[in-house]
Amino acid sequence: MPGSGEHDRRATHGPPAAADFDALYNARYGDVVAMVYALVGDLAEAQDLAQEAFCRAWQRWGDVARYDDPLAWIRRVAANLATSRWRRGRVARAHWGRERTVDVPPLDPDHVALVTALRRLPADQRRAVVLHHLIDLPVADVAREMDAAVGTVKSWLHRGRATLAAELAQSTEEVTYHD
Numbered sequence: 001m002p003g004s005g006e007h008d009r010r011a012t013h014g015p016p017a018a019a020d021f022d023a024l025y026n027a028r029y030g031d032v033v034a035m036v037y038a039l040v041g042d043l044a045e046a047q048d049l050a051q052e053a054f055c056r057a058w059q060r061w062g063d064v065a066r067y068d069d070p071l072a073w074i075r076r077v078a079a080n081l082a083t084s085r086w087r088r089g090r091v092a093r094a095h096w097g098r099e100r101t102v103d104v105p106p107l108d109p110d111h112v113a114l115v116t117a118l119r120r121l122p123a124d125q126r127r128a129v130v131l132h133h134l135i136d137l138p139v140a141d142v143a144r145e146m147d148a149a150v151g152t153v154k155s156w157l158h159r160g161r162a163t164l165a166a167e168l169a170q171s172t173e174e175v176t177y178h179d
Contacts, residue, residue: 016065
């Protein structure tokens with residue numbers, strides 16, 4: 001058939017299919033939201049940042065799809081967006097906190113304790129703990145995604161877990177003491 005070889009060549013070497021992006025988005029959007037939520041502690045913000053990371057991936061899908069791990073790129077963009085938003089919004093959040101009251105539904109005390117403890121960790125420790133323990137990435141993948149040595153990531157994980165254990169134990173003691 002004339003032209004069939006050309007069609008096969010385009011299918012093999014042409015741009016990545018939108019269906020591949022759709023499949024990745026449908027399968028992993030929730031995971032990215034969960035990771036960002038653990039980083040920022042606000043579900044709506046986590047959803048916005050995850051959506052923005054996927055939008056940026058879609059805009060560059062021709063390149064991103066060819067990466068060894070497109071999802072790692074999306075997670076990195078989401079984490080970078082979270083850091084940028086935190087830096088830009090620090091002053092605004094302080095002002096808003098003084099100026100308005102927010103009605104927040106009650107949260108599970110264990111959830112609040114975990115998010116509070118995670119927020120107290122240094123950024124690298126928090127991100128390593130989230131990627132390894134909440135996203136279930138192996139240490140080597142965490143190291144690659146964070147552009148750090150495996151030993152460094154192991155150190156961050158060790159310190160992060162130790163700090164979390166102490167924070168959560170203290171939180172449990174305070175709840176028991178007050179009850």
